[in-house]
Amino acid sequence: MNRGLVHLTCCVLLLGGSGALVWGQANQIQNPEFDNGLTSWGRYGTTGYTVSVVTGAQLSGANAALIDVTDASVTSIGISQGGLKFERGKKYPVGVTAKADKEREMVILIQLHKPEGPNWIDIVLQRVALTTKPQTFLFEYTHNDDNMADRPTWSASIYLMLKGAWWPMAGDTVPSKVWLDRVHVGEAPPLADSTNPYAYEPKxxxxxxxxxxxxxxxxxxxxxxxxxxxxxxxxxxxxxxxTVAALPAATERIVMGFTPPYAAGLTAGQTYYWRVDEVNEAHPQSPWQGPIWSFLVRPRTAYQPVPADGSKFVETDQDLSWKPGLGVLFHTVYRGDSAEQVANATTGGWMTVDPRWDLGPLEANKTYYWRVDSFTGLATHKGPVWSFTTAGPGGGLKAEYFNNRDLSGPAVVTRTDPRIDFNWGNGDVPGRNSPDPKINVNDFSARWTGELAVDRTDTYVFTVTANNGFRLWLDGRPIIDFWDNATTETRRSGPVPLTAGQTYPLRLEYFEGTDVALVQLLWESAVQSRIDTRVREIVPRGALGLPLKAHSPVPANGAVNTAWSLDLAWTAGDLAKQHEVYFGTNATAVAQAGPTTAGIYRQRLALGTTTYTVSNLEWGRTYYWRVDEIDTTNPAGPWKGSVWSFTTADFIVVDDFEDYTDAEGNRIYETWIDGWTNNTGSMVGYEDAPFAEQKIVHGGKQALPLKYNNEQPPWYSEAERTWSTPQDWTVGNSDTLILYVRGQAGNGPERLYVSLHDSTGKTATVVHPNPSAAQATLWTPWRIPLVDFAGVNASRIKKMVIGLGNRASPKQGGAGLIYLDDLRVGK
Incomplete structure (x- = not known):
């Protein structure tokens, strides 16, 4: 990021003010109150601080983000989020609620990036004074530049910054803690109840x-x-x-060790887990079960070796390192070719104070054994025997590079990359500042595909650090998705259990816009408070293989709510000449099936056919499938595929709004007709693309925004959809229409209603039982029994109308904006 021009057009309003801010713009910030952890948030800077979601900060709601600055000497500290879009002439409220453990400043920065230059423009730049008390900081930004919808290469991001090379601020030279909540660019989230019934901040x-x-x-x-x-x-x-006995505590403090039940003390080298349930016998919701916390009692021996014990993919230039045991003064390291030799060694060890040993070059494809003894001055503690195996030749992923941001067209360069650990820098020399002389230094993309082999059964966390966008799939499941990324960011997956000896299809997609080009893929054990954990490291070459198995399944592995008839699809392995498809309702049976297994083996398909149709599936059932890649002339084949799964929906999709685009003929308001055609006070979609709502969604990536204006005749507002073929909403014994609705606190209090029309012209209307439904700020399901639409044939639905006001007896009312999503019929 570079220092740019300031383009702030308006004022600052601190908590307690009453400036005339313009509301009504939907909040563009994803996960603004950190209710979904750090989802959608990235880091500005990689070292010197930690970011976590905590409870009990009492800013707004249960959660807040805590930035804990531990090394204030680094140059970049903060969190960020991209994907902001601005329209010319519109005003946007910008705000955050924050506090600190000591008085200091924070920078609130929004940058607009223009590839054609100037590259980075500071369109909002404010320094705010934090105190130990919560404050809400509120500003307004007026966008006087082009509509970003007309500038698809432009991007904008917000930064909440505690240290920046170009943005000095008071207090940025000392460690501190800052809590953040209720971030918005657009309408502020409602001030939520900040009471917290759970124990928090463990020590x-x-x-x-x-x-x-x-x-x-x-x-x-x-x-x-x-x-x-x-x-x-x-x-x-x-x-x-x-199931372990609960220990009652009258205060927020209890001692473990040297008192029962641990009178002999805790065990060195042991990981302990604990939780605190809060109790109030007079409260009907008591007890409140707390989260699981853990800590490790440092062992007396060396622990957490690198490479991790049992690793099989070690490079031949790997150094040995470890964490020192309790009270150690120096270490003696033994290395050998057998476990017995190392276990019995008493002489010939290498003595060192530094917990690291440079072995020099190692042999490929060989298993090494080693041991670290720890001397404390009073005793020598003999360490366990660890082992690792160096990688053999080969390994790596298939890499495809494109001279565009969206991986479109044929790849310009295809090669094998041994690992994903690239920093091409920021320059203008193709091949040095890009992957290859044939690849642009800006505006390129890449796709890596292949297999991930696992050497240790464990629960893993994967990390991608990149500039710019990236998304990662493992075993056909998306586990990281941050495609809309304007700068260098890091994202971590959730915990992923993997089994030693198994391989899993892996795919990483990446694009570079401008500025620095870098991308890394790392893995680690999910629980780091263990003596045998795998610490974070680049996924090594030996764990990666070329994509010989079928991969990239559609629907994605683990998909839910799929159709009952669909085309299964996949990407062929690189050496496949044919494909064998297996399909059934039992995962084990599908995994073990062969070509003679009746009922599960389905068909052998020719090269070029990578789809298989299944139909008339049961409602709400999980199905399993597998594709083996066949080449009868290749002795290395066949390549047995992973078992993938999907679960069919137990409802009929009326409209989930996912398929609408901004292209003429497929716009959301061309299907859901509004006041421009039906002469009511409604407007479906936004005036400019994207026309569908893409931030405030209940499921998927889009929702329907419905503006209503009953301040003007005809004093009611409707959106309507008509089907060319009558819809049968009784399939599967369905009996309930379900709509997910979300409003805004400032909306006019208009009644929400639904009307259904069948193919014979019969009509019935149901009014929402909550007169304030349009003002609800959370997604709320509205379940309407189909029998409530008296006289309407639910098996012959021709038109659906969603309205606000009173069509039968209209009168002047209010205006506002609501969101609709996941319209469905079920039970």
Whole structure:
């Protein structure tokens, strides 16, 4: 990011002011109150601070983001989010609620990026003074530049910054903690109840390592707690299930070790798990079950070796490293070719104070054994024997590079990349500042496909760091998606359990816009508070293989609510000449099936045919399928595929609004007719593209925005859809129409209603039972029994009308904007 021009057009309004801000613009910030963790948020900077979602900050609602600055000497600290879109002449409220553990400043920055230059423009730049008390900071930005919908290469991002090379601020040279909540560009989220009934802020911190065999457990109490029940055990599942005896605590403090039930002290090298349930016998919702926390008691021996014990994909230039045991003064390292040799070694070790050893070049495809003994001054603690295996020749992913941002057209360069660990920098020399002399330095994209082999059964977390957009699939499931990324960001997947000896299809897509071009793929154990954890590292070459198996299934592995008849599709393995399809309702049976398995083996398809149609599936049932790649002339084949699954819907989709685009003929308002045609006060969609709502959605990526204006005749507003063929809403014994509705607090209080028309012309209307439904700020299902539409034949639905006001007896009313999503019929 470069320092740019300031283009702020309006004023600053701090908490307590009453400036005339212009509301009504939908909030463009995804996950504005951190209710979904850090989803949609990226980091500005990679070191010197941590970002986490915490409870109990009492800003707005249960959650807040905590930025904990531990090293204020780094140059970049903050969080960010891209994807902002602005229209010329419109005004946008910009706000955040924040506090700090000490007085300091924070920069609120919105940057507009123009590839044609000037590259980065600071369109909002404000320094705000944080205190230990929550404050709401509110500004207004007027966009006097071109409509971003007309400039598809432009992008805009917001940064909440505590350190920046170009943006000095008071307090940025000392460590501090800052809590953030209720971020908005557009309409502010409603101020939510900030009471928190759960225990929070554990000490030791979750995942910490302690240096004593006793622990003082502390936490912050929930708002309603009178007493506390503490569950503590080395067995995570026992803590989760509550099968270990609860220890009552009258205060937010309890000692573990040297008192029962751990009178002998905690065990060095053991990971302990704990949770605190808050109790108030007088409260009907008590107890409030807390989250699971963990800590590691530092062992007396060396631990957490790198490479991790049992690793099979180690490069031949790998150094050995480890974490030192409790109280160690120096280490003695033994290395050999057998476990027995290393276990029995007493001489010939290498002594070192530094917990690292450069072995020099190693042999390929060989298993090494090693041990680290720890001397404390009083005793030598013999370490366990660890092993690792170096990678053989080969390995890597198929890489395809394109001279555009959207992976369109044939690849310009196709090659094998041994790993995904690239930093091409920011320059203008193709091949140095891009992957290949044939690839642009800006505006290029890449797709890596192949197989991920797993050497250790564990639960993993995958991390992608890149500039710009990226999305990652594993075993046919999307696990990271941050395509709309304007700068260098990092995203982590959720926990993914993987099994040693198995391989999983992997695909990473990436695009570079302008500025620095970099992309990395890393993995690590999900739980780091273990002595045998795999620390974060680049996914190594030996774990990666070319895409020989079928991959990229459609629907995605694990998809839910699919149609009952659909085309299964996949991408062929690179050496496939034919495809064998297996399909059934039992995962084990599908995994074990062969060409002679009746009822599961379906068909052998020719090269070039990568779809298979299934129809008349059962409602709400999970199906499993597999595709084996065949080449009868290749002794390495066949390549047995992974077992994928999908679950059919148990409802009829009326409209989920996912298929509408901005192209003429497929716009949302061309199907859902509004006041421009039916002469009511409604407007479906926005005036400029994108016409559908793409930020505030209940499911998928789009919703229908419906503006209503009953301040003018005819004093009611309707959106209507007509089907060319009557719809049967009784399939599967369906009996209920379901709509998901969300309004805004400032909306006029108009009644919401639905009218259905059947093919014979009969009509019935149902009014929402909540007169304030248009003002509800959360997605709320409205379930309407079909029998309530008296006289209408639900098997012959011809038209549906969604309205606000009173069509039968119209009178002047209010105006506003509501959102509709996931219209369906079910039970």
């Amino acid at each position: 030791p911190a979750d995942g910490a390592t302690i240096n004593e065999t006793a622990a003082v457990l502390e936490w912050r109490r929930g708002d309603f707690a009178v007493t506390h029940n503490v569950y503590f055990s080395p067995d995570a599942e026992a803590v989760r299930a509550g």
